[in-house]
Amino acid sequence: MSETALKRNRFGNAMIHLFFALLSIAIVAPFLLIVSVSLTDEKALVEFGYSFFPSRFSIIAYDFILRTPGALLRAYGNTIFITAAGTVLSLLITSMVAYTISRRDYRLRVPLTVYIFFTMLFSGGLVPFYILMTQYLHLKNSLWAIILPGMLSPFYVLIMKGFMGKIPHELIESAKVDGASEWRIFFRMILPLSTPALATLGLFIAFNYWNEWFNALLFIDSDRLVPLQLLLVRIMNTLDFLRNNSEYIQSLGLDMSQLPNESMRMALVILVAGPMMFIFPFFQKYFVQGMTVGSLKG
């Protein structure tokens, strides 16, 4: 009796393992294909197509990209700057706004919360946004055009507010009695108490900045200011776009050899995505820790 149950259990486990093994393969396989293509000789690609093992091994694509690494390095620099500056500023402003509207003794907290919530439902739309950014703030061709729009997200403010609202009001009052100024209360008490929420939001904000390319597409003309993702999107999008419109372009005789060839594109994907893929697992540990710390306290 118990033996059959055990057997059934073992069978169930095997199925679960099988399922996740297949899932993992499905996730990893395309990436391996990209690695393989990036390491294949371009001529072999043209002749035999894609395959999981390079039909003719070549590192010329990497060699070519890394010989003039200027554009790639600059893009990394831009993205790192955007992510670092953006995340710090965004966390600071988000937590300040959230703290203000979480204070029970603040008279305007309800209207302000509604005001912030309102922007989640309605936005001005793309064109007014573009006009504001280019004609009033004159942010065309500036990295601030990428940092500013992502700086204050109403959704994150509300999450932060929820977290900070749970900090006992008596704590703030007692600090006040002890003679602490508002700034001191915020920076020395509230922020340290909110570390778990800050860590979680920080992760998401950093991701958003790291992956941001649409604002860059709209506002960045200069090649020196292109962030990493836009560099990639441009190349991939252009190729897809030309492919999908081949009906019209055929007669124009667009020289496709002007575009980076297959193996070079794939090598670029690896060079753009690769470092993050190795770095992320290490960081993830800390973020997960940060989250669980928060839950234990509550």
Added chain:
Amino acid sequence: MKRARYMGIVLLGLAMLATACGSGSGGTASPSASGGASAPASASGGDGALPEVTLTWYYGVAQVSPDQQLIEDEVNKIIKPKINATVKLKPIDFGSYTTKLNTASAAGEKFDLVWTANWAFNYDENVKKGAFLPLDELIDKYAPETKQAIPQFTWDATKHQGKIYAVPNYQTVISRYGINVIKEYADKYGLDTSKVKRYEDLEPFFEQVKKNEPGIVPFMLVGPLTKFHPFFYGYDDYGVKIGDESYKTNSMEESPEYKQFVELMHRWFEKGYINEDASTVKQIDSSYNGKFAASIEYTMKPGYEAEIKAKNGGRDIVGIPLTDVTTTRTSNIATLTAISRTSKNPERAMMLLELVNTDSKLFNLLSFGLEGKHYDKLNDNTVKTKPNGGYIASNWVFGNVFNGYLIEGQAPDTWEVTKKLNESAVVQPTFGFNFDDTSVKAENANVAAIRAEYEPLLFTGTVDPAEYLPQYLDKLKKAGSEKIQAELQRQLDAWVAEKKKNG
């Protein structure tokens, strides 16, 4: 236990968070909507000494080049003494071009020249939105040579309600429909390409390939590129039978030729002559190299076989034309340059266009860069571009390509032959007529959606027309195809009357 529950809650919260940022991070800044575009400044029409101006020129490129600034400086050295203007070149990659320009144009950003086409930053849509200035007078006054170099039908193709809104970048404007056969197989199975006049003539050849060449698809089709070609059957693009003086439009889908075509394709599909994934493949790219024996070709322009050979992994091909050389509106508006309604100096912009279209030095500089640095001259008129030279652009986004250099591999007389072909093209009776779908917009969208669903299936033979064709016709009717047809006929009649009146 308690810990696990909390973790669950946190994870759930995180999941919600993740979906929320995925979907709604677009409008985070909540910009206050303020003010529309400012009115364009009144044109400064002062003759005599031209005041110095700066023009902005947006155009598409495959990839933005590192040496862009260098080219801009050189261009300005040429144009400054001639029209006392400098130009700010703004190349945008094709993939971002439409989004970027649509936004900039809607926001009323100031720029002067802008590249447009029927496949990127759509010309017709933007004319209707009023994004461009009408150019007839400017062309007559400032660009007479450009006007003269381009045939009348190409100008007609750009017209909206009788007005020109963009200057065509004149290039190959012909369309000739046919079949490409890989020479290796044609020779092996003794296909006499000169005898092929219809699709059916290829059947014995396909049969042989199917039988003797395992793994080779006899006839490689791709969904979006496989079309029923009315001109091949003696109709023009609006379904008017060529030579029909009454200009009666016919619904192509209901014609016997259409039925015959889809039935043939289905028969071939059933026999395995056509690739199984035909309805979903987007383009024959390098991954299909060496896996098929024949494919469809749309623009059999002079020397195209050499171009295809390179893409095909070095296999020679033979082109079999199935139709006469014709010209369609589509191929005439595939690349144009317009002047934005926000331009402060439309006159000067037109002068610059005239320069680009007549001064071959300037045109070559824009298209190919600097000699020695970005290209080498093989002879007087042919160049070899350096792939890593630091500057690449497409000559056809700037102006009349016949003024420029040829690229290595093109025959020395390519331009002459192409020009002649362009001028000899059969101009279809309704050429220049442009259907205005404003009154049947909803129907048109519905019909287009149904077409997009059925056409790739029917044309590639993937489904049985006995079952799907009647179903398709029925759906088209329900979507309002008859209403569109009636509106088309009404507009066409008016157009014909107008044309007759003007002689």
